[in-house]
Amino acid sequence: MEEGHKRILQRNRVNLVRDLNPSDMYDGLLSKGIFTQDMIDEIKRSGTRRDQARQLVRDLETRGSRAFPALIECLREKGQHSLPDLLLAGEPKSQPLPLPVHVQPVVRPLPVYSHMDTVVTPVYPTQPVRPLPITPVYPSHSVRPLPTPTTPSSSPEREFGKPRATGRVRRDSIQSYKMNASPCGHCLIINNVDFEPQSELNNRTGSNIDCDKLERRFKSLNFIVLVKSNLKQKVSHNRFPGAVHGVDGPNVPVQRITNYLNGQNCPSLQGKPKLFFIQACGGGERDTGFEVTPDKDRPCIGGPDDQTDAMPMSSSSDSLSTPSDEPDARATLPTPCDILVSYSTFPGYVSWRDTQAGSWYVETLDNVLEDNAATNDLVTMLMMVNNEVSQNSAKGLYKQMPGSFNFLRKLLYFQVLPCQRPIQA
Numbered sequence: 001m002e003e004g005h006k007r008i009l010q011r012n013r014v015n016l017v018r019d020l021n022p023s024d025m026y027d028g029l030l031s032k033g034i035f036t037q038d039m040i041d042e043i044k045r046s047g048t049r050r051d052q053a054r055q056l057v058r059d060l061e062t063r064g065s066r067a068f069p070a071l072i073e074c075l076r077e078k079g080q081h082s083l084p085d086l087l088l089a090g091e092p093k094s095q096p097l098p099l100p101v102h103v104q105p106v107v108r109p110l111p112v113y114s115h116m117d118t119v120v121t122p123v124y125p126t127q128p129v130r131p132l133p134i135t136p137v138y139p140s141h142s143v144r145p146l147p148t149p150t151t152p153s154s155s156p157e158r159e160f161g162k163p164r165a166t167g168r169v170r171r172d173s174i175q176s177y178k179m180n181a182s183p184c185g186h187c188l189i190i191n192n193v194d195f196e197p198q199s200e201l202n203n204r205t206g207s208n209i210d211c212d213k214l215e216r217r218f219k220s221l222n223f224i225v226l227v228k229s230n231l232k233q234k235v236s237h238n239r240f241p242g243a244v245h246g247v248d249g250p251n252v253p254v255q256r257i258t259n260y261l262n263g264q265n266c267p268s269l270q271g272k273p274k275l276f277f278i279q280a281c282g283g284g285e286r287d288t289g290f291e292v293t294p295d296k297d298r299p300c301i302g303g304p305d306d307q308t309d310a311m312p313m314s315s316s317s318d319s320l321s322t323p324s325d326e327p328d329a330r331a332t333l334p335t336p337c338d339i340l341v342s343y344s345t346f347p348g349y350v351s352w353r354d355t356q357a358g359s360w361y362v363e364t365l366d367n368v369l370e371d372n373a374a375t376n377d378l379v380t381m382l383m384m385v386n387n388e389v390s391q392n393s394a395k396g397l398y399k400q401m402p403g404s405f406n407f408l409r410k411l412l413y414f415q416v417l418p419c420q421r422p423i424q425a
Contacts, residue, residue, distance in 0.1 A: 199249030209358035
């Protein structure tokens with residue numbers, strides 16, 4: 001597809017996902033050779049109408065120059081005139097309207113989309129959960145039984161669609177998590193600012209700014225937000241590196257936090273995404289970066305009030321697996337699946353926070369979500385955050401590189417409420 005047509009689809013993705021009826025498009029796109037039957041079956045298996053519409057639009061971008069005019073023609077044939085008018089409004093005025101397309105199918109493979117200042121911000125769906133000392137963010141919908149061993153892994157979130165045939169599973173497309181409940185989930189923000197003298201840790205001036213930004217942002221994404229401040233520890237072996245400190249000094253390993261909500265310990269959250277955003281130092285090292293040619297990266301100089309977060313984080317992690325007896329085969333999902341942990345910095349290095357504007361990581365995360373949550377998935381947006389933060393320089397010298405441990409199985413698109421108040425810095 002031409003880049004101009006791709007941009008038109010991307011700009012109008014929210015409207016297409018909301019208004020497009022994919023079932024009306026399948027026969028026309030098949031007869032015009034844009035999709036094969038296998039590709040259409042794969043889209044149908046992606047879930048709800050909105051999930052199918054999102055997948056159809058995304059796959060159209062890979063189907064060559066005929067895909068856009070074929071979509072316009074199919075929409076008009078089915079009487080959906082408002083969408084083609086909206087899409088064609090973005091085309092150059094001199095370009096003629098698309099002509100009918102009747103070609104033989106051209107089979108092309110669809111791409112495979114690849115996917116601590118102590119603010120711990122997890123996200124999860126709304127439903128009763130056994131009270132836990134620390135609670136993170138996930139979407140709300142009922143958990144459905146896992147498939148039998150004879151059915152290649154179908155998602156608990158699928159509402160309809162043909163069952164997969166036994167045998168090899170196609171990997172042409174990646175499904176999306178259901179995020180259409182209202183509210184779509186819970187967000188807990190733990191904001192530790194004032195540390196007790198015996199902890200020998202510095203207070204985190206500026207952390208309240210991060211907390212306010214995150215609270216407003218996740219409310220705008222239709223989460224129920226709960227803020228807890230200045231919590232003590234109250235609570236080994238780490239799958240995820242790092243720990244966060246209570247205001248009394250002792251730390252809580254990140255894996256202990258994530259374990260509370262994994263598929264074994266919290267069955268009601270099986271198959272739902274659990275997200276953790278951790279703004280804290282990963283250690284005491286200061287990264288001076290490496291030299292690049294001027295045209296590759298233009299560093300952004302940080303402010304005079306930049307400070308490090310004095311939050312040590314273990315730089316080592318044990319193996320993800322340990323020897324054990326193998327049980328009989330059964331339908332299962334891995335225990336740590338559907339979890340994403342995003343860190344503000346690489347293990348071993350400090351994380352920078354401006355006492356007046358908040359931390360680099362949270363400020364950038366907030367801005368990226370504001371600008372892109374309506375059109376992009378979470379993993380793509382976190383890559384944007386990584387790139388933006390990597391351009392900053394503290395005191396004209398020190399760098400910071402965020403990263404994440406991604407155990408999600410699907411794309412995650414946030415809800416964006418239609419009427420948002422402007423977020424004040």
